[in-house]
Amino acid sequence: MVKVLIVYHSRTGNTQKMAEYVKAGVEEAGALAILKRAEDTRPEDMNTADAVIIGSPTYYGLPAAEIKSLVDKSIKFHGEFEGKVGGAFASSANKGGGNETTIMAIIQALLIHGMIIPGSSKGDHYGPVSIGKPDEDVRIQCMNLGKRTVLVTSKLKASKTG
């Protein structure tokens, strides 16, 4: 069974809500979703998952220091995440406030781990963005991120064990 770790940081609850929507998408696609705050996540949790999705509020156009701190610690597994699937999402107070650069920053970190990033031709292309409180469109974008992560991970895993 595909196991997806969803790590997030949240102060206002907006990013947490997005994380829960991503979890719902993962589960709807028939996989196991584990939801953890960045502060409660150890690199080991990333290592035992088949896919890792990271969400953050937008602090100065980049993920929160709490997220970056986990990423920095994950170096102890450098090379071992190769071939896992990754994804990212972000919330921000304003459009044009740095949400896309926050998502791309997370994606860069995951690429450097050798992870595989599926994009999306519909909606929020790099990953879901919420401007303020997540609305129905954001819920759908987050569900879709969860679903497409499971889809790609399942294919790669099936092939591995096939």
Add this chain to the structure above:
Amino acid sequence: MVKVLIVYHSRTGNTQKMAEYVKAGVEEAGALAILKRAEDTRPEDMNTADAVIIGSPTYYGLPAAEIKSLVDKSIKFHGEFEGKVGGAFASSANKGGGNETTIMAIIQALLIHGMIIPGSSKGDHYGPVSIGKPDEDVRIQCMNLGKRTVLVTSKLKASKTG
């Protein structure tokens, strides 16, 4: 008198509208604004301006090829734009659709020309973003981009000739 060149590409008219708002901001700040479509702009036009602001719709997370084509041609003046002031703006169909990465792409090109980029602590931080048709908030963001470009350019120019 400070001279600001505003170059844009526009298919739907949204980016053109933004360019006009930027022009209004430049003029309100007491400077001369020259508005040109990318196809009608020569690198010489960039060279004779004190500041260059570039706007583009978001095509695959990057400025339109028409903008990139002008940027590539501007290499004939490489080194000579050093110290000019630069800025960028973008329109896109959706939030999360690549507008910030389009703006940052333009900013990267201008930094490589040695130009000086003023950010903004309010609103659209890297540069104005319009999701669909520019609304009143976008108008204000664009006016502000025009104004702060003139402000910084004036200071740098005053010092140069002072």
Add this chain to the structure above:
Amino acid sequence: MVKVLIVYHSRTGNTQKMAEYVKAGVEEAGALAILKRAEDTRPEDMNTADAVIIGSPTYYGLPAAEIKSLVDKSIKFHGEFEGKVGGAFASSANKGGGNETTIMAIIQALLIHGMIIPGSSKGDHYGPVSIGKPDEDVRIQCMNLGKRTVLVTSKLKASKTG
């Protein structure tokens, strides 16, 4: 059989050399590699490939206008590249000259097409970079890009048809 399209732009021959090395990697991994200059590539060529790898010299921190022009034209297939695998490489005159931002720009475009991007935990993480003439290390990085593209594409394709 996996079919990989390698599109490139090259003026000095450096990026072309890299493209040939990527092709060698694709072939060594047992797949079909098609090498095309951007000017000779139609979006249809992208559509009939299982994976698309794009290489460019670094012009102002971004891919050449010739590359961007092809990307802009590929909109006629928007949505249909979903699930294809993508990759990028770049050459530049200097380190710190914009090669990474060129690669990330291409990756952004491919993500917006819904394509799947495998990173690498070794060497040039986002994609191969050559500073000046490609040396032996660049050859290996390019071969590896070709190989890992085939590996991921094969797995996804096996699962699709399995």
Add this chain to the structure above:
Amino acid sequence: MVKVLIVYHSRTGNTQKMAEYVKAGVEEAGALAILKRAEDTRPEDMNTADAVIIGSPTYYGLPAAEIKSLVDKSIKFHGEFEGKVGGAFASSANKGGGNETTIMAIIQALLIHGMIIPGSSKGDHYGPVSIGKPDEDVRIQCMNLGKRTVLVTSKLKASKTG
């Protein structure tokens, strides 16, 4: 007198060495340079400087969590750094290892503070990059970053008080 704060994080000493070279450039240009490790820097130190230059090793394509932590804390002065001058530099183990994206990440944060970023038409365009131990070229690039920061800051300040 222009006051430039240089904040850095360093584990191997490479980024520290770069910071010292930037300091030498600032001093050669006749300004006051204050050198501080990120862990010893408070947002107040940023607030009292005319310009802030931040350097970091490349950890997963982004600045170290120690740098991000300082940036996050600087929100207490949000809006007050408007018009200060900013710059960035990075070290990495490999070319293509994420050094440019680390620099751009710092620049994004400074733009969101409303700071003014001077690029460079020569050498490392976004900011100095060292691959491994800083060599003579890196020393020059760092000196130049220090010098151009002072030059732009002086002009803006002269105009302010003029």
